[in-house]
Amino acid sequence: MRSRRRRKPEGVRAWTAMAARAGYGARGFVYLSVGLLMLASASGLGGQTLGSQGVAPWLASQPFGRLWLILLGLGLWAFVAWRVLQAVWDADHEGRDWRGAATRLGQAVSGLVYALLAAGVFELLDEVGPRMAAEDIAENQAKAAILLGLPFGDIVLMLVGLVVLGVGVGNIVTGLRVDFGEALSCSEHWRRRLCLLARVGYTVRGAAYLPLGVFVLIAGWHARAAEVRSFGSSLEAIRQQPGGGWLVGVTALGFIAFGAFAFIEARFRRIRPPKTLSLG
Incomplete structure (x- = not known):
């Protein structure tokens, strides 16, 4: 009986570690795919498709495309579960001081973002089509219009823009200061x-998030939902500027680097699932 009790937690920890590695792999696949699509677009080989929304149509057009989407969605949900363990149960042992709390808060925000992305992957199973980019912008603008219709909606939308900017700046600081090794x-x-x-x-x-945050912030400032854009259209706006193709190309290489490192984390990261799931 005692040996069974010991095996059960170890089994849970092993499955948790496996889910975390699958999640890092899924994140790597998303960013590597986005980077390659952006690079092809910047070089004139990939049409007008930019941003993370381009991954789903590309996957759907491949053999067993729907199966790829399902596996990608499941992998992202596994990564969300790992983010919950990091943020709530401190799986990375960040501690409870202000630095540890800030890190865990960032992990919680990251988990929320990837949860939205994972839910969107499954939603796209029935919606993949050539007009997806336009529908994505229209959906974001509809959400912005709802926010603007609320009391102090313009302020709320500006706060959303500031959050996006904060995420971008946070990623830049992380990239410059954190010892990933x-x-x-x-x-x-x-x-x-x-x-x-x-x-x-x-x-x-982090730098790629800044244009989207600026668009949302300006939309709140002017109280015009039509100024809200998607992530892909923000990059497209950059590409249309003088030298924008080079900027998008550099961004694409950065996304490829981020995706490649996520694959490295899937293989080499120290995964330390919490021994217990106690909040105390």
Whole structure:
């Protein structure tokens, strides 16, 4: 009886670690795909498709495309579960001081973002089509219109824009300051080289969020939902500027670096599931 009790927690921890690694792999697949699609678009090979919404149509057009989408959605939900363990049960042992609390808050926000992305993947199973980008913008603008219709809706929309900007700045700071090698179980020789991917990926990803945050902030300031854009259309707006193709290309390389490092985390990250799921 005692041996069974010991095996059960170990089994749960093993499955938790496996789910976390699957989640990191799914995140890597998303960003690597987005980066490649953006790179193709910036070089004139991929049409006008930019941003994370381009992944679903591309996947759907591949053999067993719907199966790919289902597996991607399940992987993202696994990553969301891992973020919950990190944020609520401190799986990474960040502690309860202000730095640890800030890190866990960031993990919670990240979990929420990936939960929305995972839910969107399953929603897209019945909606994938050539007009998806336009529908994505229209949906965001409809949500913005609802916010603007509420009391102080313009202020709420501006706060949303500030949150997006904050996420972008937070990623840039993370990329510049965090020692990513601490969480990798590989030699010091490889840690130094692999961490460069993380620094480039996080910094560029943070910079890519800034245009979207500015669009939402301006929309709230002017109280016009029509100014709200999707992430892909924000990148498209950048591409239309002088030298914008180069900027989008650099962003694409940063996303590829971020996705590649997520695959590295799926293999080498130290996964330390909490021994108990107690809130105390």
